[in-house]
Amino acid sequence: MSKNNTIIEIKGLNHWYGNFHVLKEINLETRRSSCVVICGPSGSGKSTLLRCINGLEVFKEGDVIINGKSVSQCFHNHKELYKLRSKFGMVFQHFELYPHMRVLDNITLAPRRVLCLSKNEAEKSAMALLEKVGILEQAYKYPANLSGGQQQRVAIARALAMNPDILLFDEPTSALDPEMIRDVLKVMADLAKEGMTMLVVTHEMGFANAVADEIVFMEEGNIIEHDDAVTFFKCPKSNRAVEFVDRILVHI
Amino acid sequence: MIFDVIFRNIHLLLSGLGVTFQIFILAWIGSFLLGIGLGVLRLSSRKAIYWPVTIYIQTMRSIPLILVIFGFYLLLPIITGKSMPSLVSAVISFIVFEAVYFAEIVRGGIQSVRKNLIDAGYSTGLSYFQVMTFIILPQAIKNMIPSIVTQSVVVFQDTALAYVIGVKEFLRITTLVNVREVRSIELYLFAALVYFCICSFGSLLARRMEKRYGG
Structure with a gap:
């Protein structure tokens, strides 16, 4: 892994919620344009890891280096922190669309306020993004009038609208009906193909198998296994990963 | 006719009512805006902001309004x-006093908005101020509208207390007419x-x- 191709570098990351040690000495490097799937049982710290990477969570120890820039250095400077976060797009389990705004306004809010684009420019690129995720006709509706799958695709468009270097997905399909999952996974697979750097927390092992370059398996705040996808599914090294993959594959 | 006294003095009474509305509108705008500010600040995680605001709110809630009115009436000339x-x-008394109640409504309203939406806003690079202005407050205010209207009714009733420092509002005028x-x-x-x-x-x-916005 050549140094200049590394986009995220996590070094000795530790985090606690109160007394609970959520992340224990995490070390991880991610290459530009790779799609990394993070899996593991609930409560293993996967979501917290994502939130530490884009500075939503102020972690206690260690550091995350994004494009050579230290995240922990930004904690003392709000402006820097906001700038850092704007380089990421994040997609949440429950979509988190702004309910009082139309789809179009959900997408253009940050480009207009953070990147200072004009209303016209922002709306033009928002429409292009909506077309890309296949829901152009929903632009003028409110989120409450959309299906879960459509809402999640709006959320992806909203994340893309900031032209992020990295996309973070936090269980993007866990709250969706089975037939809607496919639409969302399709959009994500297309993004991965285009070379977007993606970190995806998911239980969709089908997606992991087909799209991911690397798999990170976590348990109780530790990274148990970190492999390329082929190795992980063919011959996982740790017993826990074997069990986990077995259980999930049987379930499918 | 029993109520002829009212018809005879209706122009006076209406002028008093005009002053009452004038006080109400100024007090309402001022205390609502100050209330939003205080309500937002009270949610701050910084102790240097949280504590002064909390103490201010608690103090105002523990003093009768009539004392605040007397206080400003007596102290303002000395200070200025x-x-x-x-x-x-x-x-001024109404603004600093009623703002505290609006602040508590605003605080409740903000806390009623899904916390994850704040993260969603932050994750796109919006600042704290922008997240508040564009995402949280518009929804919070919608949730707060019934309580705000109820509190506004209280503010309207409270304007009658301006009587005690001789403001010629509706109740004072009524009293003056009665003297005659x-x-x-x-x-x-x-x-x-x-x-x-x-x-x-x-x-x-x-x-x-409440019905329209689903409380």
């Missing part, structure tokens, strides 16, 4: 070195009726909004 019209002094006419039962009944009608209208409005 100028005599202050009693109307101005009353409006000595028809206290009719006059005060009429005053009560006016307050009742205006405040009932406000309460009705609050109930309808």
Whole structure:
């Protein structure tokens, strides 16, 4: 892994919620344009890891280096922190669309306020993004009038609208009906193909198998296994990963 | 006719009602805006902001309004070195006092908005101020509308207390008319009726909004 191709570098990351040690000495490097799937049982710290990477969570120890820039250095400077976060797009389990705004306004809010684009420019690129995720006709509706799958695709468009270097997905399909999952996974697979750097927390092992370059398996705040996808599914090294993959594959 | 005294003095009474509305509107705008500010600041995680605001809110909630009105009436001239019209002094008192109640409504309203939406806003690079202005407050205010209308009715009733420092608002005028006419039962009944009608209208409005916005 050549140094200049590394986009995220996590070094000795530790985090606690109160007394609970959520992340224990995490070390991880991610290459530009790779799609990394993070899996593991609930409560293993996967979501917290994502939130530490884009500075939503102020972690206690260690550091995350994004494009050579230290995240922990930004904690003392709000402006820097906001700038850092704007380089990421994040997609949440429950979509988190702004309910009082139309789809179009959900997408253009940050480009207009953070990147200072004009209303016209922002709306033009928002429409292009909506077309890309296949829901152009929903632009003028409110989120409450959309299906879960459509809402999640709006959320992806909203994340893309900031032209992020990295996309973070936090269980993007866990709250969706089975037939809607496919639409969302399709959009994500297309993004991965285009070379977007993606970190995806998911239980969709089908997606992991087909799209991911690397798999990170976590348990109780530790990274148990970190492999390329082929190795992980063919011959996982740790017993826990074997069990986990077995259980999930049987379930499918 | 029993109520002829009211018809005879209606222009005076209406002028008093005009002053009451003037106080109400100024006090309402001021205390609502100050209330939003205080409500937002009270949610700050910084102790240097949280504590002064919390102490201010608790203090105001523990003092009778009438003392605040007297306090400003007596202290403002000393502090500023100028005599202050009693109307101005009353409006200032109402603003600093009622803002505290709006602040608590605002705080509750903000806390009623999904916390994850804040993260969603942050994750796109918006600042704290922008997340508040564009995402949280618009929804919070919608949730707060019924409580705001109810509190506004209280503010309207409270304006009658400007009486004590001689502001010629509705109740004061009623009293002055009574001094001349000595028809206290009719006059005060009429005053009560006016307050009742205006405040009932406000309460009705609050109930309808509650239905419309689903409380």
